[in-house]
Amino acid sequence: xxxxxxxxxxxxxxxxxxxxREGEDVVVLEAQPHVGGRTRSVRxxxxxxxxxxxxxxxxxxxxxxxxxxxxxxxxxxTPQVALFPTDPDGRLTAASxxxxxxxxxxxxxxxxxxxxxxxxVRSALxxxxxxxxxxxxxxxxxxxxxxxxxxxxxxxxxxxxxxEASQVPMAMLEPPHVGRVCWMMADGTDxxxxxxxxxxxxxxxxxxxxxxxxxxxxxxxxDTDRFTADDVVVATPVTPSLAIGFDPVLPAWKxxxxxxxxxxxxGKVIGQYxxxxxxxxxxxxxxxxxxxxSLAWARPVGPEDTVVVLGLLAxxxxxxxxxxxxxxxxxxxLLGAATGLPVQRLAGLVQDWTREPYAGGVVSTxxxxxxxxxxxxxxxxxxxxxxGEHTAEMWQTSMDGALRSGERAxxxxxxxxxxxxxxxxxxx
Ligand SMILES: Cc1cc2nc3c(=O)[nH]c(=O)nc-3n(C[C@H](O)[C@H](O)[C@H](O)COP(=O)(O)OP(=O)(O)OC[C@H]3O[C@@H](n4cnc5c(N)ncnc54)[C@H](O)[C@@H]3O)c2cc1C
Numbered sequence: 001x002x003x004x005x006x007x008x009x010x011x012x013x014x015x016x017x018x019x020x021r022e023g024e025d026v027v028v029l030e031a032q033p034h035v036g037g038r039t040r041s042v043r044x045x046x047x048x049x050x051x052x053x054x055x056x057x058x059x060x061x062x063x064x065x066x067x068x069x070x071x072x073x074x075x076x077x078t079p080q081v082a083l084f085p086t087d088p089d090g091r092l093t094a095a096s097x098x099x100x101x102x103x104x105x106x107x108x109x110x111x112x113x114x115x116x117x118x119x120x121v122r123s124a125l126x127x128x129x130x131x132x133x134x135x136x137x138x139x140x141x142x143x144x145x146x147x148x149x150x151x152x153x154x155x156x157x158x159x160x161x162x163x164e165a166s167q168v169p170m171a172m173l174e175p176p177h178v179g180r181v182c183w184m185m186a187d188g189t190d191x192x193x194x195x196x197x198x199x200x201x202x203x204x205x206x207x208x209x210x211x212x213x214x215x216x217x218x219x220x221x222x223d224t225d226r227f228t229a230d231d232v233v234v235a236t237p238v239t240p241s242l243a244i245g246f247d248p249v250l251p252a253w254k255x256x257x258x259x260x261x262x263x264x265x266x267g268k269v270i271g272q273y274x275x276x277x278x279x280x281x282x283x284x285x286x287x288x289x290x291x292x293x294s295l296a297w298a299r300p301v302g303p304e305d306t307v308v309v310l311g312l313l314a315x316x317x318x319x320x321x322x323x324x325x326x327x328x329x330x331x332x333x334l335l336g337a338a339t340g341l342p343v344q345r346l347a348g349l350v351q352d353w354t355r356e357p358y359a360g361g362v363v364s365t366x367x368x369x370x371x372x373x374x375x376x377x378x379x380x381x382x383x384x385x386x387x388g389e390h391t392a393e394m395w396q397t398s399m400d401g402a403l404r405s406g407e408r409a410x411x412x413x414x415x416x417x418x419x420x421x422x423x424x425x426x427x428x
Contacts, residue, residue, distance in 0.1 A: 051188025158294025239360020
């Protein structure tokens with residue numbers, strides 16, 4: 001029996017590997033000339049072959065599926081890092097991210113001012129507990145945060161990166177589940193996708209345009225070819241999934257669930273700098289700002305004392321993300337303000353996920369119907385199954401959720417065939 005998987009990101013590759021191990025004939029159709037999707041890294045833009053992670057960077061503690069895959073496939077991790085410190089009582093709250101180096105109006109806040117701001121948020125969280133679905137600025141206003149604190153609190157969503165704080169509920173920030181203890185992939189994030197793709201039949205530059213259900217089988221059409229299969233796993237992000245023509249049309253509940261799941265918009269700016277050790281020491285865990293770059297952090301210091309610094313930009317519709325020179329200048333200025341040191345950039349690049357047609361943005365955002373949406377997004381339609389970070393019941397939006405969703409979709413395919421024996425996962 002055969003399955004076609006659409007999309008060679010972590011979700012599609014996890015589905016293909018799981019099915020392949022069960023003896024299924026699997027072909028993965030990938031639109032781009034490379035695997036990895038939003039976990040892509042490039043290695044030809046920075047000096048010394050240093051990887052530039054264009055999408056995902058961090059594995060957070062608790063992302064056990066992702067950690068298992070890395071261990072099983074020999075993907076090395078960096079030493080443990082933290083993006084945010086905890087509050088003074090050791091708890092991680094929505095106030096904690098504001099305890100990093102803060103650059104406001106181009107100037108670094110002194111530690112006392114920063115702590116005052118974070119403490120105000122922490123007190124407000126206790127006095128006025130947020131509702132999960134309450135939009136972020138709505139809570140900040142209801143809780144009575146002072147104007148400066150409110151501005152910084154709402155602006156921090158840029159690190160997700162979210163272009164408009166009112167588009168996201170407080171559940172995104174409180175309780176925070178990322179940033180306290182994490183790792184990066186030592187050789188760049190796409191090391192995992194490349195390892196997962198080994199031995200899988202992945203056809204690159206095959207953008208799927210239509211999936212047609214015909215008597216007893218499915219026909220999948222790309223720009224140049226047609227493939228037939230018994231089952232299809234759609235492992236594409238929300239927005240590109242909406243551009244695939246399904247014949248017959250997907251049921252209204254499925255289309256409604258996809259339409260009710262917008263994607264955040266933004267990109268990443270990556271610079272490589274001289275005097276890495278000194279910059280990293282002064283930068284601390286990370287820096288957050290009210291400028292175009294919401295959050296910046298450094299990878300471990302590399303060859304010849306160089307360091308790669310990465311920044312997230314929400315696409316606020318002001319054209320900054322489209323202007324590479326301006327983004328890189330903003331990164332230089334942020335780094336200079338945060339560290340108080342002169343900075344010398346050696347190389348740099350910008351990745352605009354808003355303009356990436358096969359991504360459609362950064363990650364999915366759940367709006368409103370929390371209990372129901374993930375299960376509708378994950379629900380199959382006969383021989384058509386759905387995977388991807390947006391369909392994950394756990395660790396939605398992340399690489400971990402994507403891997404879990406791929407394994408789940410593969411299990412559904414096998415279940416349809418009444419292959420009820422235990423399913424081997426990972427590298428077994
Ligand atoms: C800037 C940024 C920062 C992030 N940071 C983190 C982080 O620190 N930690 C974390 O865990 N996650 C992070 N993520 C999220 C993480 O990258 C995603 O959760 C993960 O890549 C989702 O995997 P996926 O397989 O669902 O989708 P993708 O990785 O997007 O893969 C989908 C694949 O489908 C392909 N495709 C799309 N349409 C078609 C079509 N019509 N035909 C054929 N192929 C198609 C795409 O080209 C792509 O290869 C970040 C993402 C971004 C963009």
